[in-house]
Structures are given as C-alpha cells and as structure tokens.
Amino acid sequence: MKKLEDLFEHQIKDLYSAETQLIDALPKMAKAANDKKLKKAFEDHLEETKKQKERLEKVCDELGIKPGGETCKAMKGLIKEAEGFIEEDASKEVRDAGLIAEAQRVEHYEISGYGTAVRYAKELGHDKIVTLLQATLDEEYAADDKLNDMAEDRLNKKAKK
Ligand SMILES: [Fe+2]
Numbered sequence: 001m002k003k004l005e006d007l008f009e010h011q012i013k014d015l016y017s018a019e020t021q022l023i024d025a026l027p028k029m030a031k032a033a034n035d036k037k038l039k040k041a042f043e044d045h046l047e048e049t050k051k052q053k054e055r056l057e058k059v060c061d062e063l064g065i066k067p068g069g070e071t072c073k074a075m076k077g078l079i080k081e082a083e084g085f086i087e088e089d090a091s092k093e094v095r096d097a098g099l100i101a102e103a104q105r106v107e108h109y110e111i112s113g114y115g116t117a118v119r120y121a122k123e124l125g126h127d128k129i130v131t132l133l134q135a136t137l138d139e140e141y142a143a144d145d146k147l148n149d150m151a152e153d154r155l156n157k158k159a160k161k
Contacts, residue, residue: 013070034092097159
C-alpha cells in the first residue's frame, strides 16, 4: 500500500468482511434474545446489515475493485465473544442485558470503521461513495442509540432484579 487510496480500499474490504460475518451472527443473537423488542431490533438490524453489504458492493463497483479477499479479524473476535456469551449459563434477563453489551461493541466498532472510511472518501474526492458510506454510518449510530435506550429504559433494570 503506497497511497491513501490503497489504504481506503483495504478498509472497504475489511468492512465488507465485517458485514458479511455479522449477517451470519445476527440471527443467532436474535434467537438468543428473550425480550420481544430486543429480538426485533436484531432482526431489523439484520435486514439493515444486508443493505449495508450491498452498499459496499456499490462502493467497490465505483472503485473498480472486488469486495472479497480480506477477513476482518476484529469482527471475528467480537462475534466469537458474543457466541461465547450466548453459551453462558445466565438468566434470560441477564442474557438480554449481555446481548446488548455485545451488540454495542459491534456497533461501536462499525461506527469507528465507517467514520474513518467516510473521512478517507471525502479526502479522496469520492463524493458518491461518501453518500453511500454516510448512509450506513447513520444507520449504525441509530442502531447503537436504540440498543442504548432499550438497556437504559428497561432491560438493565430487569436484569438487576
Ligand atoms: Fe453494519
């Protein structure tokens, strides 16, 4: 990698791997969730994540590159941790609170990744790509807020009892 453009392409492939892995993991998290709204939040985010993956395919089309070839090791680790948690012996209330914690780690990671990608796209003058990536970044922020609200309003209190 010699230029910012190369680094940008590398980051896009990394995000593509992250979203692909998350598409496999979210159904497991939805299945493990007890609270109906939390289950629905995971299912909704799965649909959103599929669209985000498609956006990255569009980004790759724009850049004239193939999206595959990278494995996002950080997402692999985050998912491994979430799957490990699901196997823990926990009450359903504690499981829900813990699932939110695991999901928020994932969202924060993605927010960081897309935040950087948007910044690089701006710097490189890829205006169309900025719009695509910003749409996903906004969705990741919204997903994180939603999880935060669920934890604060109800699910942490239920787990406390
Ligand atoms: Fe995502």
